[in-house]
Amino acid sequence: MLRCIELAKNGLGTTYPNPLVGSVIVFNNRIIGEGWHHKAGLGHAEVNAISSVKDKTLLKDATIYVSLEPCSHFGKTPPCADLIITSGIKKVVVGSRDPNPKVAGRGIQKLIGSGCNVRTGILELECDALNKRFFTFHQKTRPFIFLKWAESADGFIAPLASKRASEKAPVWISNQNSRQLAHKMRATEQAILVGTTTVELDNPSLTARDWAGANPLRVVIDRNLRLTEDASVMDRVVKTIIITEKEHINRDNLCFEKADFSKNLASQICTILYEYKIQSLIIEGGMKTIQTFIDENLWDEAFIFKGNANFESGISAPKFLGSQLSQVKIKKDTLQQFKNDSK
Numbered sequence: 001m002l003r004c005i006e007l008a009k010n011g012l013g014t015t016y017p018n019p020l021v022g023s024v025i026v027f028n029n030r031i032i033g034e035g036w037h038h039k040a041g042l043g044h045a046e047v048n049a050i051s052s053v054k055d056k057t058l059l060k061d062a063t064i065y066v067s068l069e070p071c072s073h074f075g076k077t078p079p080c081a082d083l084i085i086t087s088g089i090k091k092v093v094v095g096s097r098d099p100n101p102k103v104a105g106r107g108i109q110k111l112i113g114s115g116c117n118v119r120t121g122i123l124e125l126e127c128d129a130l131n132k133r134f135f136t137f138h139q140k141t142r143p144f145i146f147l148k149w150a151e152s153a154d155g156f157i158a159p160l161a162s163k164r165a166s167e168k169a170p171v172w173i174s175n176q177n178s179r180q181l182a183h184k185m186r187a188t189e190q191a192i193l194v195g196t197t198t199v200e201l202d203n204p205s206l207t208a209r210d211w212a213g214a215n216p217l218r219v220v221i222d223r224n225l226r227l228t229e230d231a232s233v234m235d236r237v238v239k240t241i242i243i244t245e246k247e248h249i250n251r252d253n254l255c256f257e258k259a260d261f262s263k264n265l266a267s268q269i270c271t272i273l274y275e276y277k278i279q280s281l282i283i284e285g286g287m288k289t290i291q292t293f294i295d296e297n298l299w300d301e302a303f304i305f306k307g308n309a310n311f312e313s314g315i316s317a318p319k320f321l322g323s324q325l326s327q328v329k330i331k332k333d334t335l336q337q338f339k340n341d342s343k
Contacts, residue, residue, distance in 0.1 A: 001095055001123040004067040005130050007036040007045070013188035013213055014039045017277050019068055019098075019134040023049035025089075027062040046070055046080040050087050063091035067127045069098040069120075072107040081107040085114045094120045095127030099138040133190075133279040136300065142270035143281040146189065147290055147302040148182065149317065150174040156314035157287055173307040178333045180210045182305070187213025189280040191273060194233075195221045195289035205232040206284070217278060219243065219269070221289060223261050241276070243269055266296040290318045301325070302338040 007022030015021075015037050023045035025033035032055070035048025043051070046066055053059060070080035070092070084092060092111055097120065098104060111118050128135060136144040150173040151157045157173070172179070186192055187208035194204065199220060207215045218240040220233050225246050227233070233240055236253040243265075248256040259268045273281060283290050283299070293299050302322060322338035329335075 001065055001067065001093065001127070003031070003034065004045075004065050004095065005123070005126055007034060008067050008130055010036050011038055016040065016190055016279060018044075019131045021045040021066065021068045023064060023066040025049050025053055025059070025062050025064050027058045032058060032062065041077070044071065044077060044080050047077070047083060050083060050089075056087070060088040060090065062089055063093060064089050065093045065095075065122075067095040067130060069094050069096065069103055069105070070107040070111065071098070071103050072110045073102045079107070079110075081110045084111060085116065090116055092116050092118045093122050094118065095123055096131065096135075099135050101138070132300070137274070137277075137279040141274050142298070143191065143273050143278045145270075145293060145299045145301075146185070146280070146282045147293065147299050147318070147320075148185065148282050148284050148304075149287075149290060150178070150305040150307060151317040152307055152309050152311045152314070154310045154312065155317050156311040157317045159311055159314045173309065174305040174333050175307070175331050178305045178330045178335065181330065181335070183208045183210035184213075185282060185303070186216050187211045189216055189282050191217040191219055191278045191280065192282045192284050193219040193221070193269070193289070194285035196223070196226055198284075198286045198289070199227055199231050199233055203232050205235075207238060216282070217241065217276070219273070219281070221265070221269075221285070241272070243272070264296055266293045266298045270298055287315050287318055294318055294320045297340070297342060300340055302340075304336045304338070305330075306334040306336065308332045 003024050004022035008020040011020050018037060018040045021044060022036040024031055033049045033053035035045050035052055037045045064084060070084060072079050072081045108118055108120060133144040149157050152173055192206050206218045215238045218233050218238055221243045223245055225244055239253045242256045243259050244256055245259060245261050250256055257272045259265060283293050323341050325337040325339050327334060327336050
């Protein structure tokens with residue numbers, strides 16, 4: 001099952017809206033086939049694993065391991081449970097049960113009903129963690145939310161707004177290697193969100209230009225539609241959602257979604273993005289935007305890039321409670337990862 005998880009991770013960033021899945025086929029304690037799900041619309045992990053077996057006569061005495069319950073419904077591809085049954089495999093080992101209502105135990109029941117010996121819950125926690133985005137989307141009806149910011153050694157995420165505006169350019173806290181890693185995150189998550197002030201001061205493109213992969217959907221909070229057409233996020237190169245309280249007509253790749261800014265804004269944004277089928281979201285905005293999601297307890301993990309410079313004054317980093325998962329050095333920067341313990 002560990003090998004299934006390892007294989008599944010190859011699909012991070014390319015399988016949306018489908019989950020990450022890996023599969024291994026074993027005969028006489030030897031792996032004879034393996035595969036993972038590459039992209040929505042293409043073969044699932046079980047299909048690729050079975051296809052990779054050279055001698056199909058071995059399948060009737062083989063065991064198939066799969067990190068997530070085999071699907072039992074017709075989507076863009078036929079049900080994997082049916083393929084396992086018709087291939088003659090009688091032993092099936094499953095990591096996680098699929099939370100998608102279209103599956104939700106039906107794949108396992110179909111296999112059992114066809115005479116397969118099915119074991120479930122093998123490395124279940126690890127398999128659940130593999131698909132934290134997919135599980136959060138289906139179980140909590142919102143995206144899995146990553147907070148991300150860079151802060152100075154003395155705890156500031158930016159100089160005062162007046163100083164930033166006078167410098168006419170972004171103030172970099174983290175080094176180039178850290179910024180490249182941040183772009184890797186953009187390429188593997190579905191959406192990224194910032195507030196109006198961040199756009200006005202830094203004019204970010206919010207693309208994954210320093211890493212190979214797809215650009216995330218851009219989400220911008222702009223209550224009063226202050227942003228002008230020359231802002232990079234308004235270029236329509238990447239699909240962008242503007243969260244506003246004003247009525248506005250959608251244009252190509254530019255969508256306007258209304259929200260009530262007098263009520264819980266983070267919760268409304270999560271509902272909007274759920275309707276767009278967004279499974280993961282990076283909050284990369286300024287302190288106010290990030291703190292909004294923290295205060296509503298709508299975050300799952302936080303990534304903090306800590307530089308070695310001191311600002312002495314400025315905008316303080318967001319305040320949150322969470323336990324540290326990891327800490328790594330990126331040259332002179334330090335990257336800390338935290339999780340929300342209240343989830």
